[in-house]
Amino acid sequence: MKGNHYIFYTPEEQYPGMPHGEMCGDLMPFYWEGRYIFFFLYKYCIYATETRDFVHYTKARLVLQNGSPDEQDWHVATGSVCYANGKFYFYYTGFCEGNRNEEGKNEQAILRAISKDLYTWEKDKTFCFTPDINRFENLHWRDPQVFWNEERGTYSMLVTATTKYGDYLRNGCTAVYASDDVSEWRFDEVIYSPGIYPTHECQDAFKIGDKWYLVFSTYSKWWETRYRIAEHFSGMWETPLLDDMFDGREFYAAKTVTDGEKRYLVGWQAIRKDCRDENPFVWGGNVIVHELVQRNDGTLGVKLPDKIRSVFKRQIQLSYRRKDETSGEACFHEICGEGFCWRQIGNLSKTMLFEGVVSWKEGTQAVGLMLHTAGSRLEKWCQLRIEPYHGRIAMERYNQIDGEQMYVDERRIQFNKNEATVLLLVSGNIMLAYINDTALTTRCYSVSDGGIGIFVECGEMRWTKLALLKGEESDEHI
Structure with missing residues (x-):
């Protein structure tokens, strides 16, 4: 049996068109x-x-x-x-x-x-x-x-x-x-x-x-x-x-x-x-x-x-960052008065871990991460959304517009001080997110690798303590 034996175990390899669902x-x-x-x-x-x-x-x-x-x-x-x-x-x-x-x-x-x-x-x-x-x-x-x-x-x-x-x-x-x-x-x-x-x-x-x-x-x-x-x-x-x-x-x-x-x-x-x-x-x-x-x-x-x-040790260089005026550490700061703004900050490959702390100005509608981004006009993407006033986190993707919409992948969460610690583990089609101590795991089969970025909708955000880390080399099959 050729499966995945790295973090997200399965006894068999998962592949498009697989004729069965016999996994763990x-x-x-x-x-x-x-x-x-x-x-x-x-x-x-x-x-x-x-x-x-x-x-x-x-x-x-x-x-x-x-x-x-x-x-x-x-x-x-x-x-x-x-x-x-x-x-x-x-x-x-x-x-x-x-x-x-x-x-x-x-x-x-x-x-x-x-x-x-x-x-x-x-x-x-x-x-x-x-x-x-x-x-x-x-x-x-x-x-x-x-x-x-x-x-x-x-x-x-x-x-x-x-x-x-x-x-x-x-x-x-x-x-x-x-x-x-x-x-x-x-x-x-x-x-x-x-x-x-x-x-x-x-x-x-x-x-x-x-x-x-x-x-x-x-x-x-x-x-x-x-x-x-x-x-x-x-x-x-x-x-x-x-x-x-x-x-x-x-x-x-x-x-x-x-x-x-x-x-x-x-x-x-x-x-x-x-x-x-x-x-x-x-x-x-x-x-x-x-x-x-x-x-x-x-x-x-x-x-x-x-x-x-502990296996994520190799830090990947992030782009589009500046120094925080107060602490002097690297940060990302975005303001978008109305609508949606985003910036790519790195690239994904194989199994990677993102860490950061995001804060937002009172009244901001949503902040979060753009994942598996691709195309000159952002034709493909997945989005980890933090919606403070809805008290929820959610994972959305580009092909839900005309696709299956039985429910939204979401979790209820309570925020304090307009701030959240974000950890995201991406491996193959799996996206495992921890916002503070609340988890949300989802998949997207129609994307692979691509970029990772930050976004804000109708408000202002700041990211600090940022890191994009790569795991040890492995023969992984998700």
Whole structure:
């Protein structure tokens, strides 16, 4: 398999007209002895890749082979790995679509495999946790997330389930089962059942400081990864008022992993069919890793992991800059009383990182970056927009004028002191932006390389602390 093994991992190379969408799906991260092992779904099986820095990844290896059409694990699906009793336990989902509506059978069930070294796994044929039909419907029963729960003093298993009597497509819930030694599981409680979503997929729960966080993904409107906050594991789970997401609408099925010091959020960035901007999304994509940041109010933000930032060392010369009259450092200053003004400041190639701090005069409508610019009359471009009075950031591109306009790639954000720190990682068709501690990842397939510039609409802006940095040389395929 020739994929991308540099920062944005995929097991297969992505190319225009690719005949399938089999990329990384449903990342199941696990940390052990300095290694981050990312188990993921691929071709109805579970594979794994490893990394120590979120930059370089090993080639994928098969972990769990799917079974025959007559077996419960005809399709092997999402789960989690835990360590207990001197062994590694992989709890995962077994899908057998042929069992749907068959008396005495289950389309979904929770299965288990055991390993001593994280490489060789043996399916435990004695374990099959079927839907608890006395409490839940006999359909959604998957994505087991198992962890040691300090608050409970037991192992907890989160299960994607649906209540029996909830409204149609609104009965998704988070069920919890408990075990003292992972051998037997008993019903504990339902910790979250808001009556909003059809399911809560790929759930994760963890504690930072004195706050509990519940992460889950939903597909009822768009593909989105959301989170809730509580004082205790049982809830009540509160929704962050400004924004309950970590990234945009193509970042999905994210779970977290910790090395004991920092906690990272690992998910996949969706791709579009045939790698065309106007086509619908298909399942799976590239690996995206964010480092979680706990804000003073208890909400969560994200940042680029330091391990990724550290590989960008070679600074590229920027053009059209002047000295700040006060500090003496290089800056860019633009005034545009009405309409749109922009200036190219450099060129993009391969994988590059832009850093800067932008400030704006009160009343300015928008500031930001122009990316992948091309043509004497700016025929091609992508635009990272900061709109202070709309309280949002957005990514737009030239071919949305007559193209697919189902939604805008945007995030809610609150600005202070008319200033923002901007970090943008561009690699192939992926554009990963951090505005302060808010992320927005998007793609544009119809552009490559090109220029990078700054812009302002109806106002005044100033950029300082600017840097355009190149990563180490790599054989990268996005």
